Amino acid sequence: MTTVNDLHPQAMDLADSAFSYRRKGDDEQAKRFFLEALELERQAAELLPATEDSEPSRSILYRSAASLAYNGDAFDEAERLIAYGLIGFPPPEIKEELKDLYENINFKRHLHQQGIVLSKNSLTMTLYGNATSYGGTSVEPLILRVEKITALFYRTVERLLGLQYRISGNTKKEIKDTYGLYVNAFAPASFAVAFQIGAPEIQPLLFADYEQERNRVEPDEVIEEVMKCLEIIESAKPDRLKERIPDLTYYQNFVGIAKEIAPDGDEIKLVGFNTLRSGEDWPVALRKRRDQIKDTFAVVEATPAAQVSHTILTGILTFANSPPGKTHGSVKLIDADTMLHRIRVPIALMKDIVQPYYEERVIVTCHSKNNTLFLDDIVRAT
Amino acid sequence: MAPTLHLDKIREVTQVSVGKAKQLMETCVWCLLSCKHSNGLSMRVVEGNDHSYLVTWRDDEIDEDAIVRSYNKDDATEAGAEAIAFLVSIDRTPFTAVERAITTTGIDYWLGYKENPNNPFERAGRLEVSGILVENPTNKVSTRVTKKLKQTEPTDHTFPVHIIVVEFSEPYATMVLKP
Numbered sequence: 001m002t003t004v005n006d007l008h009p010q011a012m013d014l015a016d017s018a019f020s021y022r023r024k025g026d027d028e029q030a031k032r033f034f035l036e037a038l039e040l041e042r043q044a045a046e047l048l049p050a051t052e053d054s055e056p057s058r059s060i061l062y063r064s065a066a067s068l069a070y071n072g073d074a075f076d077e078a079e080r081l082i083a084y085g086l087i088g089f090p091p092p093e094i095k096e097e098l099k100d101l102y103e104n105i106n107f108k109r110h111l112h113q114q115g116i117v118l119s120k121n122s123l124t125m126t127l128y129g130n131a132t133s134y135g136g137t138s139v140e141p142l143i144l145r146v147e148k149i150t151a152l153f154y155r156t157v158e159r160l161l162g163l164q165y166r167i168s169g170n171t172k173k174e175i176k177d178t179y180g181l182y183v184n185a186f187a188p189a190s191f192a193v194a195f196q197i198g199a200p201e202i203q204p205l206l207f208a209d210y211e212q213e214r215n216r217v218e219p220d221e222v223i224e225e226v227m228k229c230l231e232i233i234e235s236a237k238p239d240r241l242k243e244r245i246p247d248l249t250y251y252q253n254f255v256g257i258a259k260e261i262a263p264d265g266d267e268i269k270l271v272g273f274n275t276l277r278s279g280e281d282w283p284v285a286l287r288k289r290r291d292q293i294k295d296t297f298a299v300v301e302a303t304p305a306a307q308v309s310h311t312i313l314t315g316i317l318t319f320a321n322s323p324p325g326k327t328h329g330s331v332k333l334i335d336a337d338t339m340l341h342r343i344r345v346p347i348a349l350m351k352d353i354v355q356p357y358y359e360e361r362v363i364v365t366c367h368s369k370n371n372t373l374f375l376d377d378i379v380r381a382t
Numbered sequence: 383m384a385p386t387l388h389l390d391k392i393r394e395v396t397q398v399s400v401g402k403a404k405q406l407m408e409t410c411v412w413c414l415l416s417c418k419h420s421n422g423l424s425m426r427v428v429e430g431n432d433h434s435y436l437v438t439w440r441d442d443e444i445d446e447d448a449i450v451r452s453y454n455k456d457d458a459t460e461a462g463a464e465a466i467a468f469l470v471s472i473d474r475t476p477f478t479a480v481e482r483a484i485t486t487t488g489i490d491y492w493l494g495y496k497e498n499p500n501n502p503f504e505r506a507g508r509l510e511v512s513g514i515l516v517e518n519p520t521n522k523v524s525t526r527v528t529k530k531l532k533q534t535e536p537t538d539h540t541f542p543v544h545i546i547v548v549e550f551s552e553p554y555a556t557m558v559l560k561p
Contacts, residue, residue, distance in 0.1 A: 003499035005397075012482040012489070013399040019488060023457075041484070047500060056540075057503040060492075064483040071486065091540040097485075104486055235487060239521065240456065285486075296529055299520070 004044045004057065011040035015068060022071075034072035041065040042081065050088040059090030063098050070101060075109050103128060104285050107272040121219040123227070123275040125149060126192040129268035141268050145261050146183065146193060151352045152257045153181050153197070155250065156226050160217040165249040167322050167329075167347055179219055192272075197223060223275050230273060231284050233258045236296045248299065252348035255297040259290040259377075260353065294377055299346075311373065313341055313364045314381055317357050322350045329354075331375070333364060345375040354378055384424065387469040389439040395472045396480040404443075406465040411439055412453045413462035413515060413550040415446060426554040427470055435470070437553075455515060463513025463548035464491070466555055471509060471544055474557065481506065493544060507542040516551040523547045523556050531560060 018033035045061035048054035062085030069078035078101070085098045107126060127142060154171040157179045182196040197219040225244075232241045233255070245251040263269050263286065271286040288296075318340075319332035329350040333341045343366055345354050357378060365377040389410055393403035414423065414437065421441060427433045468480045468491075477493035481502050484490075491509040494502050512526045526547045543560040 005499035005502060008502065009397045009399075009482075012484070013402060015484050016399070016402055016482075016489065037484075054501065056506065057501045060483050060503045063485075067484040067486050071484075093540045101486060243456075 002043075002047070004047055004061070007040045007044035007047075008061065011037045011044060011064075011068070014040065018068075018071065031072050034068050035074065038065055038068040038072055038074065038077070041068055045081070045084070050084075052089045055089050056091050056094060058088050059085045059094040059098070062088075063090075063094055063101065066098070066101055070105055070108070073108070075105050078105050100287065103270055104287075107270060107285055108283055121197045121223060122194055123197075123223055123273055124192045124194045126272040126274070127268050128270040128272070129263065130266045141264075142193065145271065147356075148257050148260045148352075149195065150181055152254065152261070153195075153222065153226060154179070155253055155257070155352070156229075157217070157222050159245065159247065159250045160222060160225060165247065165253070165348065166351075167324055168351060179222065224277070227273060227275055227282060227284055229254055230258065230286060233262075233293060233297070234284065234286050234288055236288065236292075238297045241297065249346075249348040252299060252346050253352060255293065256349045256353040258286075258297075259293045262286055262288055262290045262293055265289060290377075290379075298376070309368045310376075311366045311368055313343075313366065315341070315361065315364075317354070317360060317362050320350065320355050320358060322347060328374075333362070341373060343373045343375050349375065349378075384434040384436050385473060386436045386438055387425070387466065387473070389437065389465060389469070390443055392465055392468060395478075396468050398480075398482070406461055406468070407439060408444070408449050409453055409458040409461035410437075410465035411444055411446075411462075412449050412458040413513070414553065415450065416455075416458075416515065417551040417553065419550075419553065423553070425466070426552070427474070427557060428554060429474060429557040433474075435473075437466070459513040459515045459550070460511075462550065463546075464511050466548045467491075467509065467511040467546040470546060470555060470557060475507075475544065477507070480509065492541075507544050510543055510545045512545075512547045514547065514549045517549045523549050523554070527556055527558055531558065 014033050014037035018030045018037060021027075021030035021033060041061060042065045045058060045065050048058040048061070050058065062081050066078045066081035066085065069075070069081055082098050082102050082105075086095065090098060107128065125145060127145070129141075154175065157175055158166060158171070161175075179197060183193060229241060229244060232244065241254070242251060245254055261271055263271055269287065272283060273286070274281055274283045276282065313333055313335055315333040315335035317331055318334055320329065321331075322329040327347055328344040329347050331343050331345055331354055333343060335341065343364060354375070357380060361381040363379050363381050364375060366373040366375055368374070389407040392398070392406050393400065396403065396406075398406070414420075419437075421438055423437050425435045425437050427435055471477065471493055472480070475493060477495065479494045479496045479502070481492040481494045482489050483492065483503075491511065492503055492506045493509050494506040495504065498504050510530050512530060514521055514523060514526065517523060527545055530545045530547070545558045545560065546555055548555040
C-alpha cells in the first residue's frame, strides 16, 4: 500500500528542482516541476483522514501542496488545498501559515483577475489589511507608502548611477526628468496604485553633463533593482542585501525606507508589488513587519552588549541637523516633561526617514553609548 | 575519538534524492575548502558545552576543481550549513530523520522520526539553519542565533525549534533548542 513516505520525498525532490530552475531564471521549467510535485504532494496529503491522529502531518502536507500550487500559479487548486488543510485539526502555527498563504493567493489572484495590465517600466503596489476594503483604502497608509516608494526609487537611481549619497537637497532635476516617477492612476476597482517610470519621451543626451555617463542605467534596471532588494528584505537575508548595496549609507537608507513601507500589523498586513520581467509577472509580497525588518537588517556595531543600553522616548521632534561629511546627523526631542534629548541619527536616515516627522509627536527607540543617544527606530506616536 | 560527520552519508538521514545529497555534500566541501580546511578536519559544536566532531567525505566522490567552479558563496554557504546541520542534529537529538515541506518561498526543514510512514511530522520540531563562511564583527554566529530566536517567536508556539548556525572558517556550529 502506498504511504506518505512513498510520495512525499519524491514531491520534495521535484520541488527542489523547481526552485533550482527558478533561481536560474527558467520559470517555465520551474512551473512544470512545481505542478508535477503538486500532484504527488496532494496524493500524499489525501492519504490522511481529517482526524486529530493525522496531525500535524496532514496540515503540513496540505500547506506544502498548496504552496506548490501557489508557486505553479494554480490558484484555484491552492485555495482548495488550503481549505482541506483547515478542515482538519491543524496546530495553531500551521493554521496561521495556511491563512497567510491564502492572503498571498489573494494578492496574486488580484493581479491576474482585476485587469491590472502592466506596461513596460511600471510597477504596482497593492495594500491588504484592515485599512483596506474592496476598491479603496484609507488615505494615510497609502500616501505614506507612495511617498516612501518615491524616495526609495530615486535613491536607487542615484546609487546605480554611482552618485555619492545625497545628504541634503532634492534629487537633481536631470534625474527627475529622465527617470520621472509617475503615479498613473489608482487602478480601477482595486486598492492598487500603479507607478510608471520614465518620462514619456526619454532624451538620451540628458546625461551628457554627467561624469557618471558610463553608469547610465535604464528605467527597467532600476525597477528590477528595487524589486530584488525588496525580495531580499522579505527573505530576511541581510548578507545578500549588503552584497547588493555595499555602501553602508545606501544600505541603511534602503532598510530604513523599507521599514516604513512594510506592513504595520493589522491595518496593513501585506504590501504587494508587481512588475513585468521578460513579459511575465514578477510579484513580491512584503509581509515582514517593520520590527522584524529592524531586527534582521540592523547594522551591528562592534561594541560589547554590556556597554550599550536601550531607551524608548516619546515627544516632539524639534530640530534636525545633517552636517556634510559626517556619519551622523542629530535631532532634538522634547518629552512630556519638556526635557530636551539630543539624539544622533545615522546620516542615511536623516532626510528620508527622520526629517518627515519634524514637529510631530514620535516614539523613538535609541541605544546609549558613552552617554550619547543613537537612534534605532522612529515611528509616529498615535 | 571524536564522532564523525560523514558528508557522504547525508542521504541516509535526510531522505533527499541522490542529486540533492550530492549537492549538499559538494557545497559543504566548497565552504570548507574555501576556508583552507581539508578532509578529516575537526569541528566544534557548541550546545551548552563544546563537543568535538570530525568532518569527512570520500575523496573519490569529490572533484575539487569542478566544485570550486560550480558554486558561489551565496548558495554554497547556505546549503553547506544545511549539510552540517542535518548531520549534527541527527547525532545530537533523538530525531531520526530530516523532513522537508514547501513554503511560498522555498523549502523548510523539520526534524522527525522514520518509524511512522504515514505521519512523518509526528512529534516533529522545526529546524532553522543559517551559515556564515567567515565570521566578522558585523556578521557573528551569536547575532544570527539571536535573530533566529526572535524570528521564531510566534504567540502560539506549537513546535520546538532547533536553531543551528554554522561558521566555516574556524569552523564551529552553535546549536540552540527553543522548546
